[in-house]
Amino acid sequence: MNSLLTPGGLSTPAPAERLAALRILVCGFALVYLVVRLPHLIDVARLADDAPHRFSPVGPLRVLDTAVTPTVAILVTVLTLVAGVAAVTGMWWRLSGPAFALGVLLVLSYRNSWGQIFHTENLLVVHLLILAASPAADAWSLDRRVRPDRPPPGPAIRYGWPAQLMVMVVVVAYVLAGWAKIRASGIGWAGGDALANLVAHDALRKELVGDRSSPLGVAALRHDWIFPPLATISLLVELAAPIVLLGGRVRLAWVVVAWFFHLGVLLIMGILFPYQLLGVAFACFIAVETIPRRVRRRRIAVP
Amino acid sequence: MGRWGPRLITLGVVIALVYPTLGDPPRDGFPLSTYPMFAVDRGPVTRVTTAVGRDADSDRVLLSPHLLAGTDEPIMAVRTARTAVSDGRSAEWCREVADRVARGPARVDGVETIEVVTETHEAAATLTSDAPPVSVALHATCPVSRR
Structure with missing residues (x-):
């Protein structure tokens, strides 16, 4: 039986199905995310009329002096959704892949250009950009079905290294998050006081603007012995992320710990990292294309 | 390649x-x-700028992120409030909020005035034992005009 764990080298060949599976998962996640957040995105688009002075462009939108009209913002969002459907199905991938990735970049940059950058979406956008520049529709795609004369592609380096690059992006993001804590607060961040203060600060400001804070976070503040181990584990997860480059079971172990880290952030702070918690951010860490086959085998084995 | x-x-x-x-x-x-x-370690003291409603009895009514900033994101509401005060636009933002409250849900029907405030709290004490704010600074007040 093939291993679920992928080797870590950039020059390791992989089947075309690996990038195809990542295309379906990552683009599918982004598409559903945009649909779910559509009411919020429409609210943000309307800010151009209601409070144009709040526009503070980030990322590629820094070239703009003023917000675009709500009609333009909503039109770009709708076109991005259309490109997303094509990208998930692998239709006209050379066009739909880059169009969807660029569209998501623009839509989310625009939403982040009103005074608050949301750090839950960075990995998603970078992963989409990598997939858009890769041959992610050479399998499991409508492009493939309309050209059945083409021979099925064999394993190749070009199907392996973009997934490894996606892994590298995850590793760098976690290390930067850990390094930001060390730089801003020193190694003392691991002592737990900074985390406890942060949980209290975040919960209180949410309550003062009429939102709900996490009851578990408030309960944790009554038992503050919990924060030193939580802070130490958080910092270790982030700074130790490069161990995934060793591959094998170490890689999988880090993914499991990182997933629990995000679960902890959700439970204690009420901050949802959906891309990570649904596992899509970590799909590039494994031979994700083997999962459907494994599920089928298990169904056959268990009558 | x-x-x-x-x-x-x-x-x-x-x-x-x-x-x-x-x-x-x-x-x-x-x-x-x-x-x-x-x-960043923010320390035990938290300062939050926001806008609160007052009803006819001067009772305080918390306003939702949507009423404060036009979106459902609480952190965006916090940033909007802080920027409005630091940019010297407290009165202008107060009127924006009052307009949204005037058009808002039934829950805020009784709100007659809006106050833009910065509250300073011992955050953990407020959350765990309902300690009152250490201080409250009032930046602007404006009426809610329902037509």
């Missing part, structure tokens, strides 16, 4: 990801971030 292509591209992507952190101070952006969100 050969064996060096993937290596060079990977190196370029890593440099691009790290680049924003090399500035002094680092400049956060999107999608290239310095990930500052949980980095």
Whole structure:
């Protein structure tokens, strides 16, 4: 039986199905995310009329002096959704892949250009950009079905290294998050006081603007012995992320710990990292294309 | 592309990801971030700027992020409030909020005035034992005009 764990080298060949599976998962996640957040995105688009002075462009939108009209913002969002459907199905991938990735970049940059950058979406956008520049529709795609004369592609380096690059992006993001804590607060961040203060600060400001804070976070503040181990584990997860480059079971172990880290952030702070918690951010860490086959085998084995 | 292509591209992507952190101070952006969100120790005292409603009995009514900032994101509401006060636009933002409250849900029907305030709290004490704010600074007041 093939291993679920992928080797870590950039020059390791992989089947075309690996990038195809990542295309379906990552683009599918982004598409559903945009649909779910559509009411919020429409609210943000309307800010151009209601409070144009709040526009503070980030990322590629820094070239703009003023917000675009709500009609333009909503039109770009709708076109991005259309490109997303094509990208998930692998239709006209050379066009739909880059169009969807660029569209998501623009839509989310625009939403982040009103005074608050949301750090839950960075990995998603970078992963989409990598997939858009890769041959992610050479399998499991409508492009493939309309050209059945083409021979099925064999394993190749070009199907392996973009997934490894996606892994590298995850590793760098976690290390930067850990390094930001060390730089801003020193190694003392691991002592737990900074985390406890942060949980209290975040919960209180949410309550003062009429939102709900996490009851578990408030309960944790009554038992503050919990924060030193939580802070130490958080910092270790982030700074130790490069161990995934060793591959094998170490890689999988880090993914499991990182997933629990995000679960902890959700439970204690009420901050949802959906891309990570649904596992899509970590799909590039494994031979994700083997999962459907494994599920089928298990169904056959268990009558 | 050969064996060096993937290596060079990977190196370029890593440099691009790290680049924003090399500035002094680092400049956060999107999608290239310095990930500052949980980095700074904010200390036990929290200052939050917001707008609150007052009904006919002067009782305080908390307003939703949507009424404060036009979206459902609480942190965006916090930033909007803080920026309005720091930019000297407290009165203007107060009127924006009052307009949204006037058009808002039945829950805020009784709100007659809006106050833009900065509250200072011992955050953990407020959350765990309902301690009152250490101080409250009033920046602006405006009426809710329902037509």
